[in-house]
Amino acid sequence: MMTLIKGGMVIDPGNITGMFDILVKDKKIYKVIDPGDKTDFLKSEVQVIDASGMVVVPGLIDMHVHLREPGQEYKETIRTGCMAAAAGGFTAVCPMPNTEPVNDNRQITEYIIKKAGIEDAPRVYPVAAISMGLKGKDFCEYGELKDSGAIALSDDGNPVSNSNFMRRAMEYAKGFGLLIISHCEDLSLAAQGVMNEGHVATRMGLEGIPNAAESIMVMRDIALSELTGAYLHIAHVSTTESVNAVRQAKQRGALVTAETAPHYFTLTHEAVKGYNTNAKMNPPLRSAADREAVRQGLADGTIDVIATDHAPHSSIEKEVEFDKAANGIIGLETSLPLGLKLVKDGVLALPELIEKMSLNPAKILGVKRGIKAELPADITIIDTRKNFTVDAKKFKSKSRNTPFDGWKLHGKAVLTMVEGTVIFNEPISKRPLSPDLCVRKKF
Amino acid sequence: MKFKRKNILDMESLSVDEIFMILDTARQMKDISARSVKKVPTLRGKTVVLFFHEPSTRTRTSFDIAAKRLSADSISLSAGSSSLLKGESLIDTAKNLESMNPDVIVVRHSSSGAPHMLAEFLNASVINAGDGMHAHPTQSLLDLMTVREHRAEIAGLRIAIIGDIAHSRVARSNITGFVKIGADVVLAGPPTMIPSGIETLGASVADNVDEAVEKSDVIMMLRIQKEREKNILFSTEREYSNVYGLTKKRLKHCKKDVLIMHPGPVNRGVEISPEVMDGPYSIILDQVTNGVAVRMALFYLVSGGVQNDDAD
Numbered sequence: 001m002m003t004l005i006k007g008g009m010v011i012d013p014g015n016i017t018g019m020f021d022i023l024v025k026d027k028k029i030y031k032v033i034d035p036g037d038k039t040d041f042l043k044s045e046v047q048v049i050d051a052s053g054m055v056v057v058p059g060l061i062d063m064h065v066h067l068r069e070p071g072q073e074y075k076e077t078i079r080t081g082c083m084a085a086a087a088g089g090f091t092a093v094c095p096m097p098n099t100e101p102v103n104d105n106r107q108i109t110e111y112i113i114k115k116a117g118i119e120d121a122p123r124v125y126p127v128a129a130i131s132m133g134l135k136g137k138d139f140c141e142y143g144e145l146k147d148s149g150a151i152a153l154s155d156d157g158n159p160v161s162n163s164n165f166m167r168r169a170m171e172y173a174k175g176f177g178l179l180i181i182s183h184c185e186d187l188s189l190a191a192q193g194v195m196n197e198g199h200v201a202t203r204m205g206l207e208g209i210p211n212a213a214e215s216i217m218v219m220r221d222i223a224l225s226e227l228t229g230a231y232l233h234i235a236h237v238s239t240t241e242s243v244n245a246v247r248q249a250k251q252r253g254a255l256v257t258a259e260t261a262p263h264y265f266t267l268t269h270e271a272v273k274g275y276n277t278n279a280k281m282n283p284p285l286r287s288a289a290d291r292e293a294v295r296q297g298l299a300d301g302t303i304d305v306i307a308t309d310h311a312p313h314s315s316i317e318k319e320v321e322f323d324k325a326a327n328g329i330i331g332l333e334t335s336l337p338l339g340l341k342l343v344k345d346g347v348l349a350l351p352e353l354i355e356k357m358s359l360n361p362a363k364i365l366g367v368k369r370g371i372k373a374e375l376p377a378d379i380t381i382i383d384t385r386k387n388f389t390v391d392a393k394k395f396k397s398k399s400r401n402t403p404f405d406g407w408k409l410h411g412k413a414v415l416t417m418v419e420g421t422v423i424f425n426e427p428i429s430k431r432p433l434s435p436d437l438c439v440r441k442k443f
Numbered sequence: 444m445k446f447k448r449k450n451i452l453d454m455e456s457l458s459v460d461e462i463f464m465i466l467d468t469a470r471q472m473k474d475i476s477a478r479s480v481k482k483v484p485t486l487r488g489k490t491v492v493l494f495f496h497e498p499s500t501r502t503r504t505s506f507d508i509a510a511k512r513l514s515a516d517s518i519s520l521s522a523g524s525s526s527l528l529k530g531e532s533l534i535d536t537a538k539n540l541e542s543m544n545p546d547v548i549v550v551r552h553s554s555s556g557a558p559h560m561l562a563e564f565l566n567a568s569v570i571n572a573g574d575g576m577h578a579h580p581t582q583s584l585l586d587l588m589t590v591r592e593h594r595a596e597i598a599g600l601r602i603a604i605i606g607d608i609a610h611s612r613v614a615r616s617n618i619t620g621f622v623k624i625g626a627d628v629v630l631a632g633p634p635t636m637i638p639s640g641i642e643t644l645g646a647s648v649a650d651n652v653d654e655a656v657e658k659s660d661v662i663m664m665l666r667i668q669k670e671r672e673k674n675i676l677f678s679t680e681r682e683y684s685n686v687y688g689l690t691k692k693r694l695k696h697c698k699k700d701v702l703i704m705h706p707g708p709v710n711r712g713v714e715i716s717p718e719v720m721d722g723p724y725s726i727i728l729d730q731v732t733n734g735v736a737v738r739m740a741l742f743y744l745v746s747g748g749v750q751n752d753d754a755d
Binding site for chain 2: 274
């Protein structure tokens, strides 16, 4: 059985861009076909996906999510998180290790991968812990973890405070060729803070978290990366100073990459007004100047990746006093539309957005992505013109904690394919120019 | 004029007209407290719940007396005695309270924004009796009332607020309240206690205490919260008192008719010296008296009361 993705605008930056058909066979891209090519490749039956009017891109990757399983299945399961990812156009996700128990050993890593593979789903590349129990005291068995399928290491929301421990972790991880992803936060400086420090926090009577709580650790970890020669990826950059530090480090040739999340290039701390717990996350939403710096960082290539930090929480954690509410928002089902908004706003060209949501995370994680013969058929089809209103009640995710509910957005994924299998497919019947994307007919 | 506001959550949401209506009503209510029989039947049959999730003696007593002088039934609930201790969420506790049909719920809570959240979920009127570091509107209203008793007009006055602005809901509400009515508010304190962006509330920040208190018509000293151990804000009480305290010596450079205020409870000898506190300029105890009047006025108004010249 073969599948032909026909009539779409293929955007695979650095490889090909233009009108091509894609023939998929045996889980792989078999051939990329110039529409002018009249060669009759096949006699057998082919499933045709009509992608006319659509944009066809290498499968999107979200390298920073929380799937909550094992341990907090009431917020999200691997299954619901994967369905949300597929609906958002993602062909792969990297769940962080702060599950219960913590993913600091082979059993948990294997459990996550096995659970994800039961049904058709995006690929799940678990990120394992740097330290046992995320306590910053003892290394996990990095070799075991890598062998069982862990793709990178991070203590994420429980960042390593001890600089010597971080140094040694970088060195030890380097020996296994494992990437360290750092959630940069000086916990003593963030102190009791619950939102960005500034006039909004002051007016609301909430303890603030200064920008420096993030940038100090960004600078420390860059220094440690330069000291050890270890590769470093900085998670969810939110401040001007962090963007500047990464930019300067890259100019020096440091082995550092960085990501930001859609909320940091879309919202500011003003979104917290009214004590909106769905605008509470860590790092916090910052000032308009910081949002601008993040956008600038995306535009000039300082920030390589857009990742969601998808963090499901139930009403138990969110319908409480603001200072007691859990940090984090879900993002899988709004990330691409908010990214496309950046394109609309002129911050990024569409190919640059695809780099940040697919090719760059692939490079950083060391996985293959592209519209090229022999590569795995992980493909996302995007309707860039589809207008829709975000309705959290209809999310595939188990949780509803998004500040974007009710937003009118333009453009979204309409088909997600992993290894040649369609794992998400949204009919677009109301658009006469683009008939249903999944039509069976003879080639 | 009818008072239409259901909840009293902060000074920011009150209009100038509403503030004056509350102050005018409070002035009438004050007379009730001066009688030998300090009770009117105005709110007979109404139920007021005093839901105090944070320790308080003065404010809770003041609300309690205010309710009783208007013949409302008041019930006190503190964190220690409520099911919040047993792990019930704030919203669930409030919904349970509401099921017993109270008319007004007075909330004191350590989390900023908690009364706002409750107001969204409840049908009863919510009066904020202090939330975290955010707001303490009844304190601000009683302070406005007290200044108004001593000065013909608040507009144009210069109000100095000295001390831990960062952690003070009284400071925030008073900055907003006094600025709204046209006063100038100037702040001073150690830089550790001046939060970033406070000037967006309309106050200015002085370089030092002397600069702030000189030429001011009112000096409001804030309590140093000794119990705040998690924050590193100043060295010793001795140094604080020397540099930031209001002493007799410092008072010599102030206006001859300056008014000295303090929201209490006072750390005698720390932010304010005993001679100043008990001295002729101090109107600290007037503040306490007016607290009852302001809270009576609020109960009356949120219960649908009409401003009326012979309301008593």
